[in-house]
Amino acid sequence: MxxxxxxxxxxxxxxxxxxxxxxxxxxxxxxxxxxxxxxxxxxxxxxxxxxxxxxxxxxEELFRKALERYTEGPAAYAARALEEPSAREVATAFLAGSVSATTRPGCPAGCLGVQGSLAAGDSGRAAQDALITWRDDGRARLRHRFQQAVDEGDLPPGANPELLARYVMTVSNGIAVQAAGGATRSELQQVADAALRNWPPV
Amino acid sequence: MxxxxxxxxxxxxxxxxxxxxxxxxxxxxxxxxxxxxxxxxxxxxxxxxxxxxxxxxxxEELFRKALERYTEGPAAYAARALEEPSAREVATAFLAGSVSATTRPGCPAGCLGVQGSLAAGDSGRAAQDALITWRDDGRARLRHRFQQAVDEGDLPPGANPELLARYVMTVSNGIAVQAAGGATRSELQQVADAALRNWPPV
DNA sequence: TTAATTCTGCACCGATCGGTATCTAAGTTT
DNA sequence: AAACTTAGATACCGATCGGTGCAGAATTAA
CATH class of the missing domain: 1.10.10.60 (Homeodomain-like)
Incomplete structure (x- = not known):
């Protein structure tokens, strides 16, 4: 031995x-x-x-491993954003990260987690499900973080972490679609700013 | 003759x-x-x-004709929303239409204009381009409508029709992605409400 | 050296892809 | 009824799909 x-x-x-x-x-x-x-x-x-x-x-496994690598590479902004000290900063960093990741020079426009398999035929169902799980997972992490913010008094007691997480995720997904259509980084950052102008959007 | x-x-x-x-x-x-x-x-x-x-x-032509039919059918909410009397009502109706169209029972979840061909290989490039044009067209109509609102004094003189159109379109696209992932109608309507809580988001 | 193991390159598998040729049946015009 | 045009069904086209079998090359352990 x-x-x-x-x-x-x-x-x-x-x-x-x-x-x-x-x-x-x-x-x-x-x-x-x-x-x-x-x-x-x-x-x-x-x-x-x-x-x-x-x-x-x-x-299929290659795709799963590519998605893992995407999570740890271009999409690492998501995990970093969760460590911001306040809910507002979390949301701001998350959307700013979405903007820069979906418009990074030298990389495809958009988000692998969205456009990798949004709709699919039979052969792509597994990848489609994997991405749905991936996005759900990201949303759950945001929800937990916002729940923590409520518990800490960072967000008002009436705030709805579930809704806030879905709101941020929805804007992020929309940014990804816009980027896939050719929107520029500055255009999308303006959209992100607008989405967070009143936060939380209660 | x-x-x-x-x-x-x-x-x-x-x-x-x-x-x-x-x-x-x-x-x-x-x-x-x-x-x-x-x-x-x-x-x-x-x-x-x-x-x-x-x-x-x-x-390819079948897809284009299906997209036209989609525009006049499930996506007809977009044209109707533009006829609302104020910019706020336009945006509200547009997002409400997005929510109901992407979560309509008996229809696939999501939006054909988004998931029809968001990313594609060689064989799907033409469809991809057609959808980019389709979404750009919808955004242009929103922009014109918001410009009209500025001209009429419905929106403040400093409002940015380009940004407002992209903002509404981004949220709408995000709603489509969320719907494709299984989000319910009421969940998405809450998101739409949150996105318009302060309007315009200057 | 020899045996065992694993990677590479190439040809190949059956299935399916988008698209078509052919033939027959069905309808309209004259 | 003849001439003409098109619908429908079937079988088929070459190309590509995801996935493999096989022989040889490269490496380690003995």
Whole structure:
């Protein structure tokens, strides 16, 4: 025992799995789950189909892993926003993060969590469900944070954390759609500012 | 000359083209452009591929016609909202219409103009562009209406019709995404109310 | 060296994609 | 009834879909 495995058995893979996943994420982000073919994906990843299947399982699992990477990368603003000291700052940071993430130069316009699979045929149902869960999860975290703000007296006792979370999430999703249609960063930041001009919107 | 064509030559079609288009619209609405296969579409329409091609051209034109029908049907709330007497009522009616159209029982959840083709591969680019144009058009109509409100003194002189239109459209798009994720009508109406609690959001 | 293991590259699988050719049946005009 | 035009059904087209089988190359352990 205690044999420290210095290197895995067999021929080592000839590509960087992290970078390949990053490339796959970009393709899904731009073309959506169903719109991204294995040919598109593997060409962007710089590997063959066989290598992709060996490293990631199948298209569906590749999408799930790309979504995880998206959460920890371009969408990390969401987790950071939750750590802001007040509900107002949480909402402000969340929307500002949405704006910058959906209009980042060098990345596809919009949000992978929205346009990855908003409507789908049979083959895309699993991805569609995964994204619904993903958005629900983000909304739940906002709700908890706003509930905490109510408990702390940061928000008035009558404030509705459920509604506030859905409100912020709705504006964020709308920003993503607008960005996918070509709206610029400054245009969307103005919208975000307008959405938070009276906060909380009781 | 002056021969009044009483009936078109040849065998008359054995199906109602309007109803077939309605069915196709529902399939595109639910599955998106790329997610809806010709098999899905023609089965729902109750006709054969050949009849579909003869009556509508091809899949892309079928989608465009389905989008027109959507505009005049489920999305007719938009045109009606523009006729409201004040900017506030326009925005209120527009968002209320969004809520009810995206959560209508018996129809797919969400908005065809958003989820029909938000992200797409090569084969869906044309549909994607058509929807971007469609949403831009709706936003332009809102902008003109709000400009009119400024001209009439209904909105203060400093109001920004461009921003107001984008704000309303953003919330509407967000409502569509939320609806696609299963949000209920009353939940979304609360969001719409919150978004208009201070209007205009200057 | 040898055996075991795993990655790569290529060809290939059946299924489905959007779109069409063909044939027959059905209707209209003359 | 003849001539003409179109609807409907079926089978089919080449291309692409997601996914694999297989042979060979590369590496580790013995």
């Amino acid at each position: 205690e044999i420290t495995r210095k290197a895995p058995l067999g021929r080592p893979r000839g590509f960087d799995a992290d970078e390949a996943l990053e490339r796959a994420m970009m393709v899904f982000w731009e073309q959506g789950y169903e719109g991204a073919s294995l040919t598109d994906l593997t060409h962007a990843m710089g590997i063959t189909r066989k290598s992709m299947y060996a490293a990631f399982g199948n298209k | 002056e021969i009044t064509r009483k009936a078109p030559l040849g065998r008359p079609r054995g199906f109602d083209a309007d109803e077939a288009l309605e069915r196709a619209m529902m399939v595109f609405w639910e599955q998106g452009y790329e997610g809806a296969s010709l098999t899905d579409l023609t089965h729902a329409m109750g006709i054969t591929r050949k009849s579909m091609y003869a009556a509508f051209g091809n899949k």
